[in-house]
Amino acid sequence: MNKNLDRLQPYPFEKLADLLANSRPDETKRPIKWSIGEPAHPAPEFVKRVLIENLDGLSKYPVTIGSIELREAISTWLTTRFALPAGAIDPDKNVLPVSGTREALFSFAQSVVNGADEAVVVMPNPFYQIYEGAAYMADCDPYFVNLNADNQFQPDFKSIPPSVWMRCQLVYVCSPSNPTGACLSMEKWHELLTIAGKNDFVIASDECYSEIYFNEGEPPIGLLEAANEFGLSDFKNCVVFHSLSKRSNLPGLRSGFVAGDARILDKYRLYRTYHGCALPPPTQKASAAAWQDEEHVRENRAIYRRKFDAVLEILQPCMDIYRPQAGFYLWPSVPIDDASFTRRLYEEENLLVLPGSYISRTVDGVNPGVKRLRMALVAPYEECVEGAERLAAFVKRLAV
Numbered sequence: 001m002n003k004n005l006d007r008l009q010p011y012p013f014e015k016l017a018d019l020l021a022n023s024r025p026d027e028t029k030r031p032i033k034w035s036i037g038e039p040a041h042p043a044p045e046f047v048k049r050v051l052i053e054n055l056d057g058l059s060k061y062p063v064t065i066g067s068i069e070l071r072e073a074i075s076t077w078l079t080t081r082f083a084l085p086a087g088a089i090d091p092d093k094n095v096l097p098v099s100g101t102r103e104a105l106f107s108f109a110q111s112v113v114n115g116a117d118e119a120v121v122v123m124p125n126p127f128y129q130i131y132e133g134a135a136y137m138a139d140c141d142p143y144f145v146n147l148n149a150d151n152q153f154q155p156d157f158k159s160i161p162p163s164v165w166m167r168c169q170l171v172y173v174c175s176p177s178n179p180t181g182a183c184l185s186m187e188k189w190h191e192l193l194t195i196a197g198k199n200d201f202v203i204a205s206d207e208c209y210s211e212i213y214f215n216e217g218e219p220p221i222g223l224l225e226a227a228n229e230f231g232l233s234d235f236k237n238c239v240v241f242h243s244l245s246k247r248s249n250l251p252g253l254r255s256g257f258v259a260g261d262a263r264i265l266d267k268y269r270l271y272r273t274y275h276g277c278a279l280p281p282p283t284q285k286a287s288a289a290a291w292q293d294e295e296h297v298r299e300n301r302a303i304y305r306r307k308f309d310a311v312l313e314i315l316q317p318c319m320d321i322y323r324p325q326a327g328f329y330l331w332p333s334v335p336i337d338d339a340s341f342t343r344r345l346y347e348e349e350n351l352l353v354l355p356g357s358y359i360s361r362t363v364d365g366v367n368p369g370v371k372r373l374r375m376a377l378v379a380p381y382e383e384c385v386e387g388a389e390r391l392a393a394f395v396k397r398l399a400v
């Protein structure tokens, strides 16, 4: 067996199942699930229609690089969304469709990291678990950068010692962050790009929550936008990951893309011809339609905005909770151990959340997920409001 498999940690939801194995919820209350970040708003009807209309495509093997129609739709979307110069994104060279970003984020590490030379992969803490597993399976060590309230959950790149940067071959950034909701500012991006220029590592920017934000006039800044402003017109060492899962409520379609540095994408495409699963032709047609429409994305944001407004109005008076810049998670701190809080909340209120420490690691004795919860506001409005009322009641009982 590959020895690195022993380094993989159980998935957070396995840990949650173990935590609750002997618990019984109060069944007089309907179950409310805020633990998993699975979008629950309806998938757009027009996308479903395009999918059905193109089922004949199932009789063909798709190619790894995807159809030109899809790559053009993605290029146009990227160029408009991130204010890139016309022609900056060549659909033949700078874009690669993938079957959801999860598997791409994972396999990407294996194609850019050379496991020799004590390589490290820098990543945020708390984090999306795939980054950590990707580093281990690429035969190197993760280096965690803690995200704390003291620094507005921004990674402090300047705190990383030069000896780590010298060994660094890949940095995962999650902006907007799962779970903190923080987005990298232009200044932060430039700070990272400056360090990358000196140390020659690749930046993998996971931007799958970039289209869920609260102020229509302030969309999160993406890495390609920052790189372009920084003067990297060829996006050297910069690669972004985007998904239709959250943006368009299509987690089951398994559709996303990787874009950026043409040199890296060329090699990554080659690697994917061995291991990657090309998108089925009907999926490609449906995806092209989804990337070409913004109306459903604006409507989606409006639904989240209404839920966050209502939930925060209920919770802010009774707990330490802030409004995220983007994404659909809340990341409050709680007065007791996060796992005990989660278990009692489930037993007493039939409301399921994820303990913060299940998606973070202890570094130098500090674990930034301890005494925090991750709560995904994916359920319908009424259910979110009811969940917030139950959580508020629970917190008030805890306090007496």
Ligand SMILES: Cc1ncc(COP(=O)(O)O)c(C=O)c1O
Pocket: 037, 099, 100, 101, 102, 103, 105, 128, 174, 178, 206, 208, 242, 243, 244, 245, 251, 255, 256
């Ligand atoms: C931070 C982050 N990145 C990537 C993904 C993967 O999304 P998908 O594979 O559906 O594109 C998720 C899914 O929850 C996520 O939270």
